[in-house]
Amino acid sequence: MNTLIDLFETFEERGEKTVFVNRTGIRRIILTYREFHLLSLKMAALLADKGVTSGDRVLLWGPNSSWWGIAWWGTILLGAVAVPVDFMAGPERAENIRNLTEAKVVIQSRFKPDRLAFQGALLFEELQYLLEETQPAGFYNHPAPEATAQLIYTSGTTGNPKGVILTHRNLIANMIQISRHVPIITPDFNFLSLLPLSHMFEQMGGFFTPLYAGGAIVYPRTLKPSAIMEALAEENIYALIAVPRLMQLLKTSVEQALREKHLDLAAARLRTLTANLPRTARKLLFYPVQRKFGKNFTVFVSGGAPLAPELFNFWNDTGFTLLEGYGLTECSPVLTVNTVEKQVAGSVGPPLPGVELKLLSGEVTARGENIFPGYYRNEDATRAAFTGDGWFRTGDMGEIGPDGWVTIKGREKEMIVTAAGINVYPDDIEAVLNRLDGVRESCVIGLEKQGGEEVHAVLLLDERVKNPGDIVAKANRSLDALQQINGFTVWPEDDFPKTTTMKIKKFEVKEKIKTGESGKSGPESTDRLINLIARITGNDATDVHEESLLARDLGLTSIARVELVNYLEQEYRMDIDESRIGTETRVRDLREMIAKREKFYYEGHFRLWTNSSLVKAVRKIGDILILHPFVRHFAKPEVFGLEHLEKLEGPLFFVSNHLSYFDQPTIMLSLPPKFRYHTASAAWAEFFFDSSKPLFERIWKRIAYEAGTLLLNLFPLPQQQGFGSAMKFMGKLADNGINILIFPEGQHSRSGKLLPFQMGLGVMVRELEVPVVPLKIIGTEKVLPHDAKWPKSGKVTVTFGKPLYFKNDEPGEIVKRAREAVEAL
Secondary structure, three states: OOOHHHHHOOOHHHOOOEEEEEEOOOOEEEEEHHHHHHHHHHHHHHHHHOOOOOOOEEEEEOOOOHHHHHHHHHHHHOOOEEEEOOOOOOHHHHHHHHHHHOOOEEEEOOOOOOOOOOOOOEEHHHHHHHHHOOOOOOOOOOOOOOOEEEEEEOOOOOOOOOEEEEEHHHHHHHHHHHHHHOOOOOOOOEEEOOOOOOOHHHHHHHHHHHHHHOOEEEEEOOOOHHHHHHHHHHOOOOEEEEOHHHHHHHHHHHHHHHHHOOOHHHHHHHHHHHOOOOHHHHHHHOHHHHHHHOOOOOEEEEOOOOOOHHHHHHHHHOOOEEEEEEEOHHHOOEEEEOOOOOOOOOOOEOEOOOOEEEEEOOEEEEEOOOOOOOEOOOHHHHHHHEOOOOOEEEEEEEEEOOOOOEEEEEEOOOOEEEOOOOEEOHHHHHHHHHOOOOEEEEEEEEEEEOOEEEEEEEEEEOOOOOOHHHHHHHHHHHOOHHHOOOEEEEOOOOOOOEOOOOOEOHHHHHHHHHHOOOOOOOOOOOOHHHHHHHHHHOOOHHHOOOOOEOOOOOOOOHHHHHHHHHHHHHHHOOOOOHHHOOOOOEHHHHHHHHHOOOOOOOHHHOOHHHHOHHHHHHHHHHHHHHHHHHHHHHOOOEEEOHHHHOOOOOOOEEEEOOOOOOHHHHHHHHOOHHHHOOEEEEEEHHHHOOOOOOHHHHHHHHHHHHHHHHHOOEEEEOOOOOHHHHHHHHHHHHHOOOEEEEOOOOOOOOOOOOOOOOOHHHHHHHHHOOOEEEEEEEOHHHHOOOOOOOOOOOOOEEEEOOOEOOOOOOHHHHHHHHHHHHHHO
16 A cells, blocks of 8 residues: 555445444434545545646645545545644634645635635535535546645744645555554444544544544544543444543543542542552453443543653553554654553653654654655755754654663753644744733743643733733734643743843743742632633633633633533533634633523433334324324314325424424324334423422423323423533434424414424524424314313314425524425415
């Protein structure tokens, strides 16, 4: 196997085996290898129609998903060059990279509010609809192994970004090296993809390597620990790749679960007593922790930043295999990894097969087919990156033991590597700070914190500066989202310590900051939220204000955002989508989210078991003995439009007007059997679970709900709070092929005229991506009027309309078309 095309040609022969699982937060969308192969060919054709040819650059700026992978492979099939950009990067960085590469096409996401104004730009979220109407490319490019496959930019936007050229040979070589070094990876492996695919660590370990092995890749929509643990429980995950900060978040989540069960102290003692036992014994002893990760979970792989020994020991002591590795983007990226048989805390393991390492004055240098040929259009940087005899200079100081195992001692470069594995260059940030009024000089350093480094600015200020926090906030507004300053110190002396050439002695500055000899931390606030934000962002509580922007003013990074969401879930017992915390989110906005948080009081009433074969059998008996006699005694509904249902397969949305409590049983009995016993009906949650009602009313409504779940497959749909939980449940229904009956008016129409539809319908249809079948019921308002206690005989008709299909329509348009369709029946 010499090029990525050789890898691509293996996809079709794997047929119906799953390659991608997109967990949207609502749905679980599966793609097979055969579908992936076909869609990649279609993507190549779509890009060709956009004028992309061999050697052109295509910029990819979007979140992880199967569509990112399809766009990437479509680019490669044309012989073009992929240019991935971190989804969390700001538009300035993306625009700068686009200009540097002269990208022919930009593919971005609708989830980015500040998209690039690029003529002909595509959206990842629209690719599935565009490709439906695209014929697959009849041929594809067969590049030479030394041809460029992609460009990865490693630095910030305010300096001179360097584009790392990675060839087909580089990527294929590293993929095969890893597969030989970690031979346990098989087609059975399901990988959980958590880091950005623009990050070479994730791309190589969580994209190319699984594809080479024939495994499956699972993409969660969010990195919340609760969402990760849910994916681990449901997707039979074997492996995941993480940076240390994420490993710390998972550790915190595990410890929180143990603390809630009052097992934390016992677990800590057990770890101490069993640390030297065989791994099999530790797995058994820590089974309550192990089972949370699934029965087949095999290995964590950590990289991108140094792993703290105590973090390694936690996972090792609890019976997990954790492989720490080392590499750089320029190395495609992996150079060394601990082995499955042996892991050593503090060591990054031996070199991969085919990788040569040697020390040059203590600096680690490398050679191998995975080493990049140079920087894009930057000959000076390329020359500086290699020794005279062709060894790549990593810039990292290290030791190589007699057994070949490597220990990294520190970086020769002053580059800061965050816990998320992002490279941040101090010169870029200092240039921004030094331009600001009131700043005499600045020194940007990386301070070790929570498994990585955080960007810390040390400021030499004019005496007239009253609020240094304003300067940092102003700088952050000019910096990319990946370069945000997390904390700062005002230097108390007249000048920084400097060399004879007037360079700041950053080591001395850093030591003084670490030992607390300069600057003082502000006092804690009495406000729980303020203290939480201050602790996670590394700011003083006095610098956190209601109007502070979490990202720009307080330096909230993407990984720190996940940590914040995790703590909010634990502290406030709430469920929050991390995507709601964006670049413009302020502290007061977060406080409002907490005040309006969704509570979990409906969770126990979302029941998938009511769709089991046993309950369906009970439901059929209930129809014969109860519902059929009852409904037909008062009304013999006439049903029209059944021909529109003949060729349909679930899942579907049945969208109806609402006149009476008699609607649901009548509609359910009007459905053909293949839909009747595969349909769940939404019911007004507040009607059944209003705790303010008298006790007797609460009891009979609860009994009515329990009976309704058995006979009508009811589930609660709240109108006030808890909608997110209901959406997730509906997603699970759809994933299991269950149709959903819904009444989007949200109440009975006493006049019989169609009321406005709730906007929630549009959100549901868009998120669930299922067809809508409009239907209209007439006459039930006379059989069982709104205030009646018992039905009376009357004529009822049920009419089904033609199905409606939506392709990425806005919720408002979906609601408009659905209501018009119901009204027209």
